Amino acid sequence: MIRKLIKKIKKLFVKNNESLLISKEIEWAHYYHDSIRGIDFIEKLNLNVGRWAGNYTFFYLLNRILKEYKPNSIIEFGLGESSKFISKYIENELKETQHLIIEQSLEWKKIFLERFNLSENSKVDICEVTQNNIKGFNVNSYSNIEKYCNQKFDLYIVDGPFGSIKYSRYDIVKMVKNFDVRDEFIIIMDDYDRKGEKETTVDLLELFKEKKIPVHISVYEGKKSVAIISTNKYKYTSSM
Numbered sequence: 001m002i003r004k005l006i007k008k009i010k011k012l013f014v015k016n017n018e019s020l021l022i023s024k025e026i027e028w029a030h031y032y033h034d035s036i037r038g039i040d041f042i043e044k045l046n047l048n049v050g051r052w053a054g055n056y057t058f059f060y061l062l063n064r065i066l067k068e069y070k071p072n073s074i075i076e077f078g079l080g081e082s083s084k085f086i087s088k089y090i091e092n093e094l095k096e097t098q099h100l101i102i103e104q105s106l107e108w109k110k111i112f113l114e115r116f117n118l119s120e121n122s123k124v125d126i127c128e129v130t131q132n133n134i135k136g137f138n139v140n141s142y143s144n145i146e147k148y149c150n151q152k153f154d155l156y157i158v159d160g161p162f163g164s165i166k167y168s169r170y171d172i173v174k175m176v177k178n179f180d181v182r183d184e185f186i187i188i189m190d191d192y193d194r195k196g197e198k199e200t201t202v203d204l205l206e207l208f209k210e211k212k213i214p215v216h217i218s219v220y221e222g223k224k225s226v227a228i229i230s231t232n233k234y235k236y237t238s239s240m
Contacts, residue, residue, distance in 0.1 A: 025223040028056040035063050041092045045084060053081040054159065057222030058190055062086075062157075064240050065186060071154035072097055077142070077169065078160025079103035079112055079124055090119040097121060100153075102142055104129045104161045129161045137166040145171045152183060158197075159190040168196025173203050181213050184233040193225035201227055 029049075036042045042063070049056055062082060065071070066089045074086060079101050090097050099122040103109050106126050118124070127142035140161045158172045172187065179185070187204070191197050201217070208215045213231065218238040220226045230237045 022223060024221055025056055028060055028220075028222045032056045032060040032063065035060055035067075039063075039067075041088050042085070045088055047085065048081055054190055054226075055222050055224045057220050057224065058082070058188070058226050059085065061188065061220060061226055061228065061237075061240055065155065065188075065234075065237065066094065069154075069186070069234060069237075070094055070097075071186070073153040074099045074155045074157065075148070075151075075153045075175075076101045076157040076159070077171065078157075079109060080159070082157060082159065083112075083118065083122065083124075084116055087116075087119040087122045090121050095121075099123070100125065100148070102127050102145065102148070102160065104142065132170070134167040134170050137164070139164040139167050139170050142171050145174060149174050150178060152179070152185070154185060156185065156187040157190070158188065163191060163194060164196050166196055167199050167203070168194060170200050170203075173200060173207065176204065176207060179208075179211060179213060181211070183213070184231045186231075186234045186237060187229040189227040189229070191224055192219060192227040193221075197227075201229070204229060 049059060054062070062085060066086065074097060076083060076086065076099065083101050086099055090099055099119065101122060101124045103124050103126055109124050109126060127144050129140050130143045131138045132141040140163070142161055156172060156175065158169050160169065163169065189197055189201055192201065205215070205217065215229050215231055216235045216238045217227060217229050220228070228237045
């Protein structure tokens, strides 16, 4: 009897938590639509929010960052809805910004480009998924990602490759190993509600601590969570 009662309480707790997250997501949807009001090229954009794509939390934050900080260079892990969003900003307001998209599927690239024309400054590079051993666990990784590790960007968007149970999307750790205290950047870690992405974020923060790079981290919760890590130049990303 007691076990059944405990089981029911646990189910009720999970259901209440899901309802709370949905309520937060609805709130973020309102914030998002308010934030793009008057931005004609975004209001007219055919954008699919949620499910595999970023949620309203993510797109609200991305919009604020593009609008207020105007990054000159962007690397994005994963081709999708956010690629369309960034591309439209580049065509209309960030005309000098360079946008590199790392994508795992050539087939998806072909399908995507048949439906949407990216900006001339947006480049898609195919890096197929391979398996890397991270601390004894097999983790999805982009092949040949090392060729970009010596480049530095203002904005890093981590939404690919397909997530792993442990140390998910660990390529971002490789990307930041050459950073030093002079570098200024923003990292958006999507799907932060998942264990694997949290583990990767912990290792990022440890690496920055070792390098004595002061950073700020903020977590924004909706149906999915988004973490933002930023240096002092962009510290107000913690109060968006």
